[in-house]
Amino acid sequence: QPRLVESGGGLVRAGGSLRLSCTAVGYTFDTSAMGWFRQAPGKERECVAAISWGGDVVYGDSVKGRFSISRDTSNTIDLQMNSLAPDDTAMYYCAKKHFASAPTPRARDYEYWGQGAQVTVSS
Numbered sequence: 001q002p003r004l005v006e007s008g009g010g011l012v013r014a015g016g017s018l019r020l021s022c023t024a025v026g027y028t029f030d031t032s033a034m035g036w037f038r039q040a041p042g043k044e045r046e047c048v049a050a051i052s053w054g055g056d057v058v059y060g061d062s063v064k065g066r067f068s069i070s071r072d073t074s075n076t077i078d079l080q081m082n083s084l085a086p087d088d089t090a091m092y093y094c095a096k097k098h099f100a101s102a103p104t105p106r107a108r109d110y111e112y113w114g115q116g117a118q119v120t121v122s123s
Contacts, residue, residue: 002026002112004094009117012084020079020117022094027112030074032097037107038090038119048092050103051077058103062087084121091116 008020020036035050035058047060049069057069068080081088094117095110 002028004096004112004114006092006094006114006117008079009092009119011120011122014085014121014123016084016121017080017082018084018119019081020092020094020119022077022079022114024075024096024112027075027096029099031101032099033101033103033110034071034077034094034096035103035110036069036077036079036092037095037110038088038092040090043090045093045107047105047107049079050095050105052101052103054101056103058105060105081119084119086121086123088119089121090119092119093117 005023031053036048039045049059051057051069051071066083070078094114096112098111
């Protein structure tokens, strides 16, 4: 059963750091784009960062300069989150495209989703 296995997240104080990891298991196309999205209660799901197999990246405007996405292998991505603020509190979801390689910031472009990892930033 193909799935996205997420790890990391948790509770941190404002100004702190957290790291999220996601591994795609059992997919046919390992070189498709992957990314992280987040959704806070009452808000729409938004792109945090996405990356291609070759390392092309896109970031959401609110995290530029603070978050960094990397792709260690064809099927594992990491999200390093620094200078966290209470507004970063949300459920973070790993996402993967079925075949397309280009990273895009639209949630509807991604066919596969993880269960989510909670990130809570206290003030």
